Amino acid sequence: MPGWLIAASHDCLHLFLAHSYLTLFALVLLEEAGCILPLPVESLLVVAGARIVRGQMSTGLVFGAVLPASAIGCSILYVAARAGGRPLLLWVGARTHLSAAKLDAAEARLGRLGPPAVLIGRITPGLRAPTGAAAGVFRVPPAPFLVWALVATCLRLAFFLYLGATAQHIGLAVVLTRRALFGSAVLVFALVISGGLLWRRRLHARHRLASQPATG
Numbered sequence: 001m002p003g004w005l006i007a008a009s010h011d012c013l014h015l016f017l018a019h020s021y022l023t024l025f026a027l028v029l030l031e032e033a034g035c036i037l038p039l040p041v042e043s044l045l046v047v048a049g050a051r052i053v054r055g056q057m058s059t060g061l062v063f064g065a066v067l068p069a070s071a072i073g074c075s076i077l078y079v080a081a082r083a084g085g086r087p088l089l090l091w092v093g094a095r096t097h098l099s100a101a102k103l104d105a106a107e108a109r110l111g112r113l114g115p116p117a118v119l120i121g122r123i124t125p126g127l128r129a130p131t132g133a134a135a136g137v138f139r140v141p142p143a144p145f146l147v148w149a150l151v152a153t154c155l156r157l158a159f160f161l162y163l164g165a166t167a168q169h170i171g172l173a174v175v176l177t178r179r180a181l182f183g184s185a186v187l188v189f190a191l192v193i194s195g196g197l198l199w200r201r202r203l204h205a206r207h208r209l210a211s212q213p214a215t216g
Contacts, residue, residue, distance in 0.1 A: 008038035016044050020057055021065040024048070028066050032073025034129045042160050049164020063157065070153040071146060074122075074132045078145060081136025102127055106134035115144040122152035 016023040024044060031041050045066075051057040106127055109117040118140065121131030135145045 012037070012039040013044070013047070016047065020048065020051070021061055024062065025065040025069040028069035029073040032070050032129070032132070033076045034133070042156075045157060045160035046164035046167070049161035050167065051164075052161065053165045059161065062161065063154075066157055067150060067153060071150060074129075074149050075142075075146065077129060077132045078136040078142070081133040082139060083136075085137060102130040103134055103137075106130040107138065110134050110138050110140065115140050115148055118145055118148035119152045122149055123155055128152075 012023070012027065016027075024041070027037060027039075027041050027044065031037055045062075048057055048062050052059055052062070106117075106121050109121055110131075113120070115135075118131055118135055121127045121134075124131075132145075132149065
């Protein structure tokens with residue numbers, strides 16, 4: 001990781017520790033509007049969850065900072081996409097994380113499911129901003145879009161605050177995530193090996209039956 005990115009991440013974290021709610025509001029707004037940040041907001045929400053348990057922050061004030069910022073930020077992206085269409089998004093995407101592939105995925109899901117796809121897209125990692133942009137291009141009505149978007153924000157916020165509260169501090173949260181990934185990898189590997197052995201046994205059984213002489 002480049003040194004400047006590490007320094008910028010540390011600056012964001014120090015700013016959050018000094019001015020928690022204002023920093024959350026500003027960074028959530030920027031991220032929801034499609035900007036790339038040196039430190040994902042989810043990391044700060046995990047820290048906020050740990051600080052809530054220690055009595056250093058308030059759950060109500062965290063929601064009070066994040067929800068309005070989310071509403072404003074995703075609305076900016078939605079309106080820009082609605083006004084400028086896909087060409088504007090592709091131009092912006094070359095400079096942000098709104099890649100053409102992510103936009104295609106979000107648009108396909110909206111085409112199949114309609115407005116409820118906003119909820120699914122905004123809780124899917126990597127598709128939150130593209131989903132808002134695609135909703136603007138597809139001209140999803142503003143009210144349903146904002147309702148589904150904020151429901152998704154509440155779910156994501158509750159999850160990361162719970163993660164931080166359970167882990168107590170961000171370092172332990174990272175360890176838990178690594179263990180979960182390792183455990184998942186072991187499970188997937190075991191399932192693949194078991195499936196391969198079963199398939200091989202089935203092929204052998206078929207071959208043995210096919211090689212037996214017909215009787216009758």
